[in-house]
Amino acid sequence: MTATTTDASLSSLGGLPHLTTTPGNTLPTVSTLAAAQLGIQGQITPGSLVSQQQQTSTSTTSSQLLTQGLLNHKTSVVTSTTSSPSPVAQVFANGTQALSLAGLATQTVLTKAPPTSQSHVITQLSMPQNLSILQQQGAAQLVTNQVINGQSLVGSHIVTTTLSNSQASSPSITSPTSADSPGGHGTVNTINNEVEVDGVNLEEIKEFAKVFKIRRLSLGLTQTQVGQALSAREGPTYSQSAICRFEKLDITPRSAQKIKPVLERWMAEAEARHKNGFNQLSDFIGTEPSKKRKRRTSFTPQALEYLNRMFDKNTHPTGSEMTSMSQELNYDREVIRVWFCNKRQALKNTIKKLKAAEAEAQANSVEHNKSNRGMTSSLPFEYSYSVKSTGRKFGSEIIS
């Protein structure tokens, strides 16, 4: 298991019969040559390039632990809501409900034949700053129960978005723009017992996320539908995944802060329509794909092969080289350019990670102190915030 190079792995693919779906888009490996080109030659020994699987499983694990732990005791709270005959949803079961979205916009998928089993893959494991807020079930829970039991949710008003939440005037979260430093790692403040991260009032957002979900369910809408509805209107649009992540707060405080008003507005409108008898939320739920953000490209396995092979040979193709590649593959040149950028970034991150791990292992064996290697430094822990090393994380707060 040496650091197979792309070439190697590719050759192993040989005639690539027909790959069927395999999880993930594989990225074939990166050769030491490629790494060297990035100036990271250091000591990346061939064998050091870990496989994607290995790496991710690691990170995944940690994030999952957190999430699951929360899930467990949260289950009792709203979970019931999720199960089929959700009490809440039932209330409106008559009429409203299910808007069958017939042809769910199918995206033009460029075949997705996955990848093969390349032995070595490189992944990027970025480690944004992430906070996890361990549940603090308080008012929120009350609300939840309240709603579910006293199905007073008639009409649309279930709970007012803002709810008591001890907010002695929820310091309207300051726009993140203010100190928006790309690397501005979560500044955590505790004001009046309220925790803020980057000027975002976490409690308030947590509260909103919970309520949002309840209201959504009350309207009998799925995350997918909300996502579609959002793309049918102006402003930013989000996918089902995004809605899901927001509800779970599996996002950074900053993102949550950004999405919140969008959902807030949308929900208000949706409920208004519902109230006015427009049981047909259907027309409110478009099927248009997002126009805001470029649709994510799906490379064919063949294209990836080609790109990886090229990357192996040269991590920094010239403009004209990229142009010809784009023509050859029939993808936008920009897409190709971005692919290379991302690829370089992924390689760098992986190597960095490996080195860090190596160093740490070494340090450990020498009984070197734990010196929290976290990048986010001083985070008050009173709310059990913990720095996550994985993807996003606001709070692996699960609302249901």
Added chain:
DNA sequence: AGTATGCAAATAAGG
């Protein structure tokens, strides 16, 4: 059938 999540494409921001 709806939701959750891994991976990586797309974006933002500062050179």
Added chain:
DNA sequence: TCCTTATTTGCATAC
């Protein structure tokens, strides 16, 4: 115009 770095977000698919 393109790079890097950090981050956001969605496709595909697992659950």
